[in-house]
Amino acid sequence: MSVADSGIPAPAARLSVREVTARFGGLTALDRVGFEVHPGEIVGLIGPNGAGKTTVFNIICGLSRAKSGTVLVDGQPRPRAHRLAAAGVARTFQGLALFPGLTVRQNVMAGLSERAPGILGGLVGLPAGPRHLVEAAGLAQQALDGLGIGDTAERHPDDLPYPIQKRVALARALVARPRLLLLDEPAGGLGEDEITELGELIRDVVDENPETAVLFVEHHVDLVMAVSDRIVVLDAGRVIAEGTPDEIRVDPAVAEAYLGHDVEEVAR
Numbered sequence: 001m002s003v004a005d006s007g008i009p010a011p012a013a014r015l016s017v018r019e020v021t022a023r024f025g026g027l028t029a030l031d032r033v034g035f036e037v038h039p040g041e042i043v044g045l046i047g048p049n050g051a052g053k054t055t056v057f058n059i060i061c062g063l064s065r066a067k068s069g070t071v072l073v074d075g076q077p078r079p080r081a082h083r084l085a086a087a088g089v090a091r092t093f094q095g096l097a098l099f100p101g102l103t104v105r106q107n108v109m110a111g112l113s114e115r116a117p118g119i120l121g122g123l124v125g126l127p128a129g130p131r132h133l134v135e136a137a138g139l140a141q142q143a144l145d146g147l148g149i150g151d152t153a154e155r156h157p158d159d160l161p162y163p164i165q166k167r168v169a170l171a172r173a174l175v176a177r178p179r180l181l182l183l184d185e186p187a188g189g190l191g192e193d194e195i196t197e198l199g200e201l202i203r204d205v206v207d208e209n210p211e212t213a214v215l216f217v218e219h220h221v222d223l224v225m226a227v228s229d230r231i232v233v234l235d236a237g238r239v240i241a242e243g244t245p246d247e248i249r250v251d252p253a254v255a256e257a258y259l260g261h262d263v264e265e266v267a268r
């Protein structure tokens with residue numbers, strides 16, 4: 001008997017994007033876009049340039065407004081951008097957005113500031129509960145160790161190679177153990193080997209925290225194919241395909257959107 005047959009309501013998706021339409025002046029950037037991400041699932045969002053990936057990501061994060069449609073997190077209307085972390089949502093930024101004046105450990109501790117108010121102030125010298133700071137430092141160190149960069153904790157981000165800075169940004173997103181992790185082009189600026197390692201790290205996040213759901217926007221289709229449980233393909237503001245990597249690989253609409261070429265070759 002399925003859950004539907006049993007009368008037990010199906011668990012809410014971690015993220016539901018429903019009928020989202022967005023316009024910039026006369027341009028319809030998103031046209032009734034909808035998809036879901038469930039706990040324990042990694043979903044990759046891909047599409048050719050201008051497809052609407054960034055627009056939908058920004059709407060999910062509360063940085064842009066939809067003209068219509070809804071975004072739900074755990075069945076509830078998505079909180080405002082500054083309340084996302086408190087709702088268990090974390091994101092990374094294409095530009096990393098690390099604080100150059102703080103050490104790596106302090107940068108990661110900043111990822112806890114929503115859950116333990118005072119930490120951010122403490123990091124810049126304002127009074128903060130020492131107990132909170134010690135606890136946060138321990139959690140930050142754990143997050144860094146988990147990503148294999150524990151030995152960078154006392155360094156400053158600008159002194160580290162870019163791929164390590166990317167891991168710091170990921171550690172900052174992971175430190176509060178988010179229920180929904182949103183990654184904005186995590187492979188950008190990385191080499192092939194680093195991308196393979198990144199894919200393993202993303203998989204580890206979900207394997208170790210089966211309640212976590214991951215949505216990532218990515219140009220690097222090889223990574224998306226390797227890591228995603230499911231892929232959503234946007235083209236010209238519409239969802240043109242959704243399925244497992246194997247389904248997407250042979251989907252004619254996807255091949256056409258990528259100008260008739262093999263999707264993995266074109267997006268490289």
Ligand SMILES: Nc1ncnc2c1ncn2[C@@H]1O[C@H](COP(=O)(O)OP(=O)(O)OP(=O)(O)O)[C@@H](O)[C@H]1O
Pocket residue numbers: 024027029047048049050051052053054055056
């Ligand atoms: N602030 C804006 N003002 C006007 N048009 C915009 C704005 N942001 C995006 N657009 C347009 O909306 C459409 C979707 O853009 P979006 O950046 O979301 O696509 P994308 O899939 O992220 O593209 P890319 O892969 O090139 O980053 C494009 O036609 C783009 O030119």
